[in-house]
Amino acid sequence: MAFRFTTAGESHGPGLVAIVEGMPAGLELDRAALDRDMARRQLGHGRGGRMKIETDSVEVRSGVRHGRTLGSPIALLVANRDYANWEERMNPWPVDAEIEEVHLPRPGHADLVGMQKYGFRDGRNVLERASARETAARVAAGTLARSFLSAVGVEVRSHVLQMASVRSPEPPMDLAPEAFDGVDEDPVRCLDPEASAAMVAEIDRLRKANESLGGVFEVRAFGLVPGIGSHISWEDRLDGRLAGAIASIQSIKGVSVGEAWDVAGRPGSEAHDEIFHSPERGYYRETNHAGGLEGGMTNGQPLLVRGAVKPISTMTQPLRSVDTETKQPAQALRERTDSTVVPAAAVVGEAMVCLVLARAYREKFGGDSMDDVLAAIEHYKRRIDWR
Ligand code: EPS
Numbered sequence: 001m002a003f004r005f006t007t008a009g010e011s012h013g014p015g016l017v018a019i020v021e022g023m024p025a026g027l028e029l030d031r032a033a034l035d036r037d038m039a040r041r042q043l044g045h046g047r048g049g050r051m052k053i054e055t056d057s058v059e060v061r062s063g064v065r066h067g068r069t070l071g072s073p074i075a076l077l078v079a080n081r082d083y084a085n086w087e088e089r090m091n092p093w094p095v096d097a098e099i100e101e102v103h104l105p106r107p108g109h110a111d112l113v114g115m116q117k118y119g120f121r122d123g124r125n126v127l128e129r130a131s132a133r134e135t136a137a138r139v140a141a142g143t144l145a146r147s148f149l150s151a152v153g154v155e156v157r158s159h160v161l162q163m164a165s166v167r168s169p170e171p172p173m174d175l176a177p178e179a180f181d182g183v184d185e186d187p188v189r190c191l192d193p194e195a196s197a198a199m200v201a202e203i204d205r206l207r208k209a210n211e212s213l214g215g216v217f218e219v220r221a222f223g224l225v226p227g228i229g230s231h232i233s234w235e236d237r238l239d240g241r242l243a244g245a246i247a248s249i250q251s252i253k254g255v256s257v258g259e260a261w262d263v264a265g266r267p268g269s270e271a272h273d274e275i276f277h278s279p280e281r282g283y284y285r286e287t288n289h290a291g292g293l294e295g296g297m298t299n300g301q302p303l304l305v306r307g308a309v310k311p312i313s314t315m316t317q318p319l320r321s322v323d324t325e326t327k328q329p330a331q332a333l334r335e336r337t338d339s340t341v342v343p344a345a346a347v348v349g350e351a352m353v354c355l356v357l358a359r360a361y362r363e364k365f366g367g368d369s370m371d372d373v374l375a376a377i378e379h380y381k382r383r384i385d386w387r
Contacts, residue, residue: 003362005141005355009078011131012086016078018141022362023063025071026370027148034058034143037347038078041139044343045187046203046213049336053082058140069144071368076140080133090128102127103324106332108313115324123324123333132250132341135348142351145358151370152361152377153223156354158346159183160190161306162216166202168195173288173304177222189217189343207339210317214251214309217346219353224292225377225386226300228360237296238360245352246307249345254308258291273301282385300386305353309345312338 001022009016038056056078063074083090088097102123105111114126146156157180161168168190171179183189188203190196199215206213229238243255263271273285283300291304314337321332365380367373380386 003359007134007137007141009080009134009137010090010128011080011133012082012090012128013080014083014090014092015080016134016137016140018076018078018137020063020074020076020141020144022359023069023071023074023144023148024362024367024370024373025069027069027151029060029064029067029069029144029147031067033147034060034140037139037143037146037351038136040184041136041344041347041351043184043347044189044341045200046207046338046340046342047344048338050082050338053085054080054136056136058143074144076137076144078136078140089124102333104318104330104333105321105324106313106315107319107321108310111333112321112324121324127333130250132344132348135250135344135351138249138348138355139351142348142354145351145354148358149221149354149361152373154221154357154361155223156219156221156350156357157183158189158217158219158350160188160199160215160217160342160346163188163190163199163340163342164202164206164213164215164311166195166198167216168192168199171218174302175220177220180220187343189346203339210315211339212312212315212337213340213342214253214311215340215342216306216308217342217349218304218306219246219346219349220305221292221303221353221357224298224300224303224357225381226298226384227380228298228357228364229293229296231295231297236363238298238356239293239296241356241360242303242305242353245356246305246349249307249348249352251309251312251341251345252307253310254306256291256306256308257293258304259289260291260306263289273299282387303353303357305349307345307349309342312341 003022005020007018035057042051059077061075063072088095110126110130111123155177186196188199230236239257246255273287276284288301292301314335318332318334323330365373365376
C-alpha cells in the first residue's frame with residue numbers, strides 16, 4: 001500500500017485527526033517521542049495565549065499494538081482543550097444560542113476567498129480549518145514518519161535562520177546532526193546565541209508595536225542513501241515533492257533547496273559539487289551547493305531545505321478590510337494571536353520533510369514488514385557500494 005496521510009479538524013473544534021497509511025508492520029514506536037515532537041511544535045518566543053491552554057498529546061486509535069505498527073492504517077487523535085471554551089460556537093450540531101458571525105476578513109488569511117468560494121456568510125467556517133492549528137495533526141503524522149526514518153538511519157533536524165530582518169550567520173553546509181542538539185532549548189530555535197538574543201529582542205519590539213513577524217527556517221536530513229526520488233517523472237522528483245510539502249504549510253511563501261537563490265547568480269563552475277572517489281570512502285563530494293539533491297534524487301549528501309514564513313495575518317492592530325455584510329470599509333477581524341510562529345514552523349517543516357522522505361523510501365524499498373524494508377536497503381547499499 002502506498003504511503004500517504006491526511007488530516008482533519010478545526011482549530012477550536014473538538015479535536016484534530018491524522019490518518020497515516022502504508023507504514024510497514026513491526027516498526028517500534030516510542031510513546032514519549034510522539035509527545036516530545038508535539039511539545040516541540042508548541043515552543044518558541046512569540047506565541048500567544050492559546051499555547052497556555054493546549055498541551056498537545058497524541059492518542060493512537062488504531063494500527064499499533066503493544067508499541068509496534070500492524071501495517072494497518074494508523075489513526076491519531078489530538079484533542080483541542082480550548083474546545084471546552086468554544087462548545088457552543090463550534091458544536092457539530094445545532095445549538096440553542098445566538099452565535100456571532102465573522103464578517104471582517106483578514107488580509108493575508110483564507111477568510112475572504114474561502115467565503116466566496118464555499119458560499120459562506122460566516123468567515124469562521126473558513127478560518128477554523130485554514131488555521132495553523134492543523135499543523136498539530138501534521139506533526140503527529142510526522143512523528144510516525146520520523147520513527148520509520150530513524151529505523152533506516154535517517155535523522156531530520158531544523159533551526160531558525162531569520163526572524164523578521166534579523167539573520168543568523170550562515171551555518172556551515174557540513175554541520176553534523178549533533179550540532180542541532182539543544183536547539184529546542186533556545187527561545188527561537190536558533191543555533192547562534194547572539195542572533196537568537198537579537199531575534200528575541202526584535203519579537204518583543206515588534207510585538208509592542210502591534211506587528212507580527214515572519215522569517216526563514218531550515219530543515220536538514222542526514223543519513224539518506226543516494227537514489228531516493230527519481231529523475232524519471234516530474235511527480236517523482238524529490239525536490240518537487242519537498243517544495244510542495246513545505247509550501248503547503250500555513251504562512252509559507254517560499255521554499256529553497258541547497259544554496260538555491262545564491263547559486264542562481266553564480267557561474268556554473270562555482271555552482272556544482274565536484275565528484276571524487278577513494279577506496280575508503282567510495283564516491284564523495286567536498287561541497288553541498290545542491291543541498292543533497294541532483295536530478296530529483298538524493299545524492300547521499302545531507303538534504304538542505306528552507307522555508308520562508310510570512311508574518312502572521314491576524315494583527316493586533318488590524319489592517320483595512322471590508323465588512324462582507326455591509327460592503328463598508330472596516331478593520332479586519334481582531335483575535336487572540338501569536339506574534340510569530342517561525343520556530344514552530346521549523347518543527348512543522350521537519351514533519352513534512354519526514355513524511356515526504358518516508359513516502360519515497362516506502363516507494364523505493366517496499367516491504368510489508370520492517371525486516372523486509374531493512375533487508376532491501378542493505379541489498380541496495382551493497383549493490384551501489386554505499387558506506
Ligand atoms: C491560529 C491562531 C491562534 C494560534 C493557532 C493558529 O489560535 P487562537 O486563535 O486559538 O489563539 O495559537 O495555533 C494553534 C492553536 C496551534 O496549535 O498552533 C490561526 O489563526 O492560524
